Amino acid sequence: MNNKKVVIAGGGVLGTQIGLICAYHGFDTTFWLRSESSIGRTTPKIERYSALMLEDLLKAKALIGNPMGAFMYPKGMISDWQSMTAEKIDELAEEGARRFKENIHIELDMAAAVKDAYIVIESMSEDPQAKIGVYTAMKDLLDEDTILCTNSSTLLPSMFAEYTGRPEKYCSLHFANTIWKNNTAEIMGHPGTSPEIFNAVVAFAADIGMVPLQLHKEQPGYILNSMLVPFLSAAQALWANGVSDPETIDLTWRLATGAPAGPFQILDIVGLETAYNINQMKPAAQQEGTVENKIGKLLKEKIDRGEKGVNFGKGFYEY
């Protein structure tokens, strides 16, 4: 087994970012993709995200000495902010660009892709049947010691453990979007994950510049979304029931807790389409008169007007 070999199954938004951060931190990184057309979709993503990562790294030079810098630098790419100098950042960017070039490979042959891998991180679409299909195809091709992780946001590892052929070496390793800035990694086993493997995944997450956040048992939504989703729902209910308006609700939260952003500012960052999709998954959203139904209608009106959040220049606020 090669302790420096990582395989990413799925070259979408998150898969690409995970592969790049592994390559940046010196891991030999192979994307396993299912077809030539997948290569055509993943290659531009690799180019775009690697350019964005290096751009954010170089921009951090302007943050040195700025008291807000410690909150804004790309934390997944710089381990010791206090000792950073412009020269050191230039060196990191040069080395990063070299590693992106040398450490990244794309492979369509699954057996060749996973051979000798230390860890395989599955980051495919949130489709249980697709994930089961790939685990089943992969299980006899993996080296005995290879660790298998899923980046799934909403599906539990216990749903898939039996299909992996290595339940004790399988767990969730869940990253956040814009991994090079939001460097959290939630690690969550299922009841059959071995403690040694869990600890090895925690150590691996730290080795690729993440802050490992350990869950001691399975929890849908992990730690962050278990808190964030109900919090955002409560804020939207206050708005949809006409109790208060987004600005006042945000102001209340900021003043009372010292938090830099209120729930509607967070919703603008998450994107109103995502918020709408999460709301519509609740059965009550389909029933006339419920608060979930009112939230759905209000969000839909904003989405139809193009007010979809920060990335669209307007959401609850103008940007």
Ligand SMILES: NC(=O)c1ccc[n+]([C@@H]2O[C@H](COP(=O)([O-])OP(=O)(O)OC[C@H]3O[C@@H](n4cnc5c(N)ncnc54)[C@H](O)[C@@H]3O)[C@@H](O)[C@H]2O)c1
């Ligand atoms: N997007 C996010 O913000 C985010 C954050 C954390 C975790 N996740 C999780 O990461 C995973 C991927 O999400 P994403 O946003 O990158 O999705 P995406 O749609 O951008 O990418 C999905 C990838 O899976 C591939 N794929 C689908 N079916 C396949 C199959 N049968 N065989 C091989 N490849 C297949 C697709 O070709 C694509 O490259 C999901 O499990 C999601 O829950 C997403």
